[in-house]
Amino acid sequence: MGTAKSWLLDDSPASRLQASLGRSYRMARMLMRNPLAVVGALILLTLLVTAAFAPWIAPYSPLGQDLGARLLPPSAAHWMGTDELGRDIFSRVVYGARITLMIVVLVAVIAAPLGLLIGAIAGYFGGWVDRLLMGLTDVFLSMPKLILALAFVAALGPGIENAIIAIAITSWPAYARIARAETLTFRNAEFIAATRLLGASHGRIIVRHVLPLCTSSMIVRVTLDMAGIILTAAGLGFLGLGAQPPLPEWGAMISRGRTFILDQWWVATMPGFAIIIVSLGFCFLGDGLRDVLDPKQGGKS
C-alpha cells in the first residue's frame, strides 16, 4: 500500500503511465476533500450501476402491463406506485437510467469532439479561418438552445435518436469557444514551434499536441452542461418529441402522468425526482472538478 502510494506520488516518474496515473491520483484526492463533489460522484456511480444491472434491480418488467393494478399509490409492493397501464413506476425509472445514460454519453461523444476540433482549428490557424468558424459559433451561441433543438426535431421527426442529434447540434458552440480560448494561450508557445520544426504536420500538431491540453477544461464544461442536456432531453420527451412510448424515458413518463397529476400525483412526480437527482449529481461533480482542474475559475462560484 505504502509503496503503491509513493510510486504514484513520485516526483520523477519513470514512464508516461506513471505520470498520468499519479496526476489522476492527486486529482482524485483533491476531489475527495469536497463533500458535494463526493456526493455528485456517488450519484453518478449509482446511475451507472443502476443502468448496468437494471434487470436485477428492477422488481418488475418495465413494459409488463397489469391492468388489474392500475394507478396504485406507492406501497411496499410498488415503491413508486403504478401507472395507468399497471406498470411498476420504480422498475420503469430504473430502466430509464439506461436511456438517460445513453443520451448523456452520445451527446458528449458527438458534441464535445466536434466543438473541440472546430475551436482548436480556429485558434491554431487564426486569420480568416478563425473569423469564419467563430462567426458560425457565435450565431449558434446567441440562439436559444431549446427552441433550436425543438425546430431541429420538428424537421428530423420525433424520436430519441433525433433528439440526441438535435441536442448535440445545439451544444457544440460552447465547447468550440473554450477550445479556441485555450488554444490561443499556447499557440505561440515554444513546444509548438519545436514540434513544427521537427516537421510535424498541422493536423498532427492539433490532434497530438493542442487537443490534449484542452481536455481538462472541456471535461469540466461538459460535466457542468450535462444537467442542461438531461433537462432538454427530458423536455423533448415531455413534449412527445423525444423518446417514444413505451420506452421508459423519464420526461415521457412525466408527460403520461400529466393527466393524473391532480389525483394520482405519483405517476408524474416520481420520474421527476430521478431527473433532479441525476442533474444535481452532475452539477455537484462539475463544480468540484472545476475547483480541481481549473483553479483560475475555482473561487468564482
Add this chain to the structure above:
Amino acid sequence: MATGTTRIWRGAGAIGGFVVITLLTFIGLMAITFFIGRVIPIDPVLAVVGDRATQEQYDAARAAMGLDQSLPVQFLHYIGDVFRGDLGRSVSTNRPVAEDLAVVFPATLEMATLGIIIGVAIGVPLGVWAAARQGTWIDQVIRVVALLGYSVPAFWLGLVGLAVFYAGLGWVAGPGRVDIFYEGLVEPRTGLMLVDAALAGDWEVFFNALDHLLLPAAILGFFSLAYIARMTRSFMLDQLGQEYVTTARVKGVPEWRVIWTHAFRPIRVPLITVIGLSYAALLEGSVMIETVFSWPGIGNYLTVALLNADMNAVLGATLVIGAVFILINRFSDVLYRILDPRSR
C-alpha cells in the same frame, strides 16, 4: 480623461457595431430556419396540391412557390419575406403566422416580465446574503437552491406546483389566463391582460388574471432567481475580497454599508447583463411552462404547431423567439459596454 464628445463617439461606435452584429446574427438565424424548412421530409408542394395532382399541376405549384429556383435565390426571397413580416400561413389556424404570433406574444411577455421581477427581487438579495455569509449554512442552503434551478425540469415543477398550490391548497387559480366566464370581457388593447383590465377599470378581471398569472410566473421566476443569485454571489465575493472593502471595514464603516454601498455598487453593471440574459432565457423557458399551464402564449403556440407538423408556424415562432432572444442579449451587451466605467 474622457470628454463629452469622445463619450458620444464611443456610444455611436457601440451602437453601430451593435446594429451590424445583430443584423449578421439575424441572417444566421434565418439561414438556420431556412435550412430546417428545406430538410424536412414533408414535401411542401404536395401539401398544397394534394397527392392526386397531375405532374403539370405539381410543376406549376412548385414554380408558383418559387421552389424551382436555386437555393441562394430562394434564401434571398425568404429574407425578403421575413423582413416584410410575411412568415407564411399556418396550416392549423389558417391565418398568417405573423398575425397569430402578434396575438400570442403579449401573453408570453406578461408572464416572463412578472417572472423576471420576481427573480430579481428575490435573487439579488439572496446572492448578496450568501456572499456576506460565505461558508456558513446560509450560504450552503442558498447555493443548493441555486443549483436546483439548474437541475429541476421546468415542466415537472409546473405540474407539482399545480398539484400543490391549485389542487391541494387552492391558493391560486388553475391553467389558462382567466376564468372561462371572464374571457373576452375586456377589450384587448395591449394584449397584456393585467394592463388591459386596469385600463378598462375592471378590477374583478384584473385580480382573476393575476390569480392565474402568479403561479406560472413564480415558477419561471424561480429559474431566473437561481441564475441571478448564483451570479450575484460570485460577483459579490470578488468585491468583498478586494482591499478597498478591508479598508472600509478597518475605518469602522458599518457592515451593511460596506455590503450595500461599497461592494454592491460596482457589481450593478455586470448584473444588468446577467438580468438581460436571464430575461431572454425566460422567454425560452416559457415554452415548457406554457404547455403545462395551457397559457396561450408563443411557447404553447410553438408546441401545438410542432405536434400538428405545422412547419410555417414552427419556423415563424422559432424565428420570433430567436430574434427577441438575440435582441435582448445584444442589448444588454451594449448597455454593459456603455455603462462600464472601465470602457470609458
